[in-house]
Amino acid sequence: MDSKVKVRKFIEDNLIKYDEEINFSDEDNIFSMGFVNSLFAMKLLNYMESEFCITVESDEMELSNFTSVNSIVRYLKNKEKCK
Template sequence: MNFEEIAVKSHEFVSQYLNGAEVGREVDLFATGMVNSLFAMQLVLFVEREFGFAVDNEDLDYDNFRSINAIADFAGRKLGLGATA
């Protein structure tokens, strides 16, 4: 799996939550009010299930989940792909 695949899967998940709304990859999901803290937990569970790793307590930082690219970069780092965004 690479950064692009992670970003596409993450984008699909977020878009589905937003009822198909188009979201740019750099849009701050929390600052814009598009999502809330409850969705943040759903996002954490999605990342764990979809990409096959546990999100540790120290990983629970909005910066890791703030945008599609941030999610992809975070997951890529956890999967050993390095920083990609």
Template sequence: MEIKQKIRSFIESNLVVFEDEAVFTDDDHIFQKGFVNSLFAMKLLSYIEQEFGFTVSNEDLDIANFSTLNNIVKLIEKHKQEA
């Protein structure tokens, strides 16, 4: 499964809205749109570190890096290239 699909599946499995209301694009801000909440951010961070095998640095702990599906994928790909 590709990175984007793994992240989308994880987000969808942790939604705080009803499934029929939870249609989001790759560029939708998942926090602003109310699909997930601040508690989800910690779960997402833990999932990314475990699933993709790297530690997110303090400099990368910016909500912008985790706000959209595309931004999350960019963060992961950046770390994969650095490895």
């Protein structure tokens, strides 16, 4: 399973669901759409670190890195380049 599929599945499985049919694109800002909160953000960081064997440094904790499936995948690809 590629990183985009893994990230999207994690987000879908952990969203705050008020409606059974939640649709969002890979570019949608899941924070501004009200699907996630600060607890989810911490779960997301923990998931990324364990699933992709990375460390999210404190200076990288900018919301823009984690607002959408695509922004998370871009962040992960940049981390891979640094290894």
